[in-house]
Amino acid sequence: MSERIMITVQTGNAGEEIYLLHDVKKTVLETLRESEIALPSLCSGMGTCGRCKVKFLGYAPFPTQTERGKIAPDKLREGYRLSCMAKPIKNCTIQALFAEEEKIKVLTESSIGRESSEPERYYEGLETGSSVIAADIGTTTIAMRLLDVSTGEVSDTYTCLNPQRSYGMDVVERIRAGSDGYAVQLQRLVQEAILKGMEHFIQTAHAKPKLMVIACNTAMGHLFMGYPTDTLGKSPFRPVNIGLTEFSFNGVRTVLMPGISAFVGGDIVAGLYACELYDSVKPWLFLDLGTNAEMVIGTGGRFLCTAAAAGPAFEGKGEGNTTGPERIGAIAHLLEAGLADETGLLKEPYFEAGIDADGIFVTQKDIRDIQMAKAAVRAGIHFLLKKSGISGYEPIERVYLAGGFGFYLDKEAAVRIGLIPSELQGKLEVVGNTSLTGAGLAGRKILIDMTTEKRNLEDIIKNCEVFNLAVQQDFDKKYIEYLNF
Ligand code: FES
Structure with missing residues (x-):
């Protein structure tokens, strides 16, 4: 010993x-x-x-x-x-x-408010004063909402950082940690975080939740449930279970939103559900850009999905303790000022030391990280359009930008660095935390009719097709093409 x-x-x-x-x-x-x-x-x-x-x-x-x-x-x-x-x-x-890490903002807001747009009578019969909890378990942050079941009003929110981050900041590292023998610790950490949120609601709002609905990416769902993560981390990337799962957690009936694949999870299903995108006929794009960038294109009720590991560039803190949107704003400024060139190279003497751009400190590594993440996203958009048979950006009616990164992003800066094609700038709609909104909406409807709601969610998934971005022919060529600003 x-x-x-x-x-x-x-x-x-x-x-x-x-x-x-x-x-x-x-x-x-x-x-x-x-x-x-x-x-x-x-x-x-x-x-x-x-x-x-x-x-x-x-x-x-x-x-x-x-x-x-x-x-x-x-x-x-x-x-x-x-x-x-x-x-x-x-x-x-x-x-x-x-x-410093505790300063990361946790987004609970969403511009999508389907709860309040439902006809009142739909929720008649639900017990006034009782509540439902919506939980969004992100790789970086956790957000929870307490909703009144009959009105849909948000009576309280609870947020925290995902305590699993000491095992790695992105999905790939968490999957690896889960497979390396830390699955029990990872499960305990996330379950305790959710328990704290539930306790907070019970103590401050004296809530008696009837139901909790959790939306999250597939890896977070596996770690929460205690499923092995081994098969998520290697080809052909098979999840253990991504179906809608019902269980009791802390004595509360709980539903885990169903997912689509190992890399497109229940958070995206909740987002599509919240935005009512399954009804939309004209082509749209749904982008949720975090450590894992999930991208969906929809045309006439069919969805094509893919995901790219963007690393911590969009969500995590940079070398100067800055956020992704801040770094993108600063890089756009450096490009305009001629202090960085189109290949992303900082002019001397800033290459070694980094530079302060409008109060945001940016290093050469920060720029490289953003370049790699945006190249992966642009390659993703390219293949989504190509596989859907859509030529050019003109037919795209709307681009929904979900998640915290999109919420705080300066659209002009995003276009300037080439993260968003300029043709789509006027079509961007920032929709916030649609995963949380979708979970809340599903929760209220499940209380009315679980069978119908389960079928509605499964219909979304049935109409989804997922492809692996990294194995597309010409992926490398496209990725390199999009590295430049
Ligand atoms: S975890 Fe120690 S340097 Fe990254």
Whole structure:
């Protein structure tokens, strides 16, 4: 048995200290994870993102080469280390540093309000004063709403960061963590977050929820339910179960929205449902751009879907602790000012040091990350149109931009960097958190008639066809073509 020491963790919450037994062969991050202290990690503990910093008070282990490359010398002397690298060998005290990540905004708003557009009589018979919970489990954030079942009014909201983020920031890393033996911890973390939301509603709104509907991407759904994630992470990317699933959670009847494939999940089904896009005859595009960029084109009741791993460029924090929409605004500004060229190269002397653009600090790496993410999205749009037999952007009637990234995005900047084709600029409609809205809407309707609603949701899925973007012939060519601004 290897030697164990005691790590005292100061969490920053009103003098709170947590005492952890630590195996000296492990890294601090491993011990923190086992204790479900969720430090952010963009690189899954590879030592490249620099997000998992802790500060040792007093004794600090000798810094590794990787840490010396990531942390300034004066900070190293002050005791800062990467928790994914640090292996202390004697009792020590650390400060967990998650303050910056907590600043990520969680979007609960949506411009789609189908609840209130339903005829009142439709909901007659539902018990006045009782409630339904809608939950949107995103890879980065979790948003919950408490709705009055008879009026559809939102009586309370609850948001938090997804505590699983210490196991990686994107879907691919979470799937890997699930397959690497952390499935139980990941499930416990997300279930506890949802429980906290439920408790919040029960305490503050004295709610007695009749039903909870959860919408999320397929990986988040698998981790919540405790399904193995192995098959999600490798070709042919088969989910264990993506059908509508009903169960009891914390004593509340709960429904998990059905999904379409391993990479197009129940959050997108909820979005299409909220926007009523299944009724639309003219072609439209639905884009939900986060760490996983999901894209759907609809023509005459048929849907074609694909997804691209966009990495943290759109949702996560950049090197200068900036958000995706902020970085896109800043890059558009740099392009206009001639400080970055069309290939994305920053002019000297900013290549090494980065540059402040209108108060947003941008590094060369930030630009490269955005370029790769936008190239994947544009290639996705290209193949959606091509496979639908639509030539050019003219026939597209509307582009629905869902999710937090789309909500805060400056449309002109998005067009300037080439994320959105200029021909579509006037057709953009920002629709917000449609996953949450769709879950709430489905919840109220399920309470009236589960059989009909289940069929309605399954009809959407039946009319969906998914294709794997990365294996399309010419994908690489298109991707490279769209890398330039
Ligand atoms: S540097 Fe990324 S998790 Fe440690």
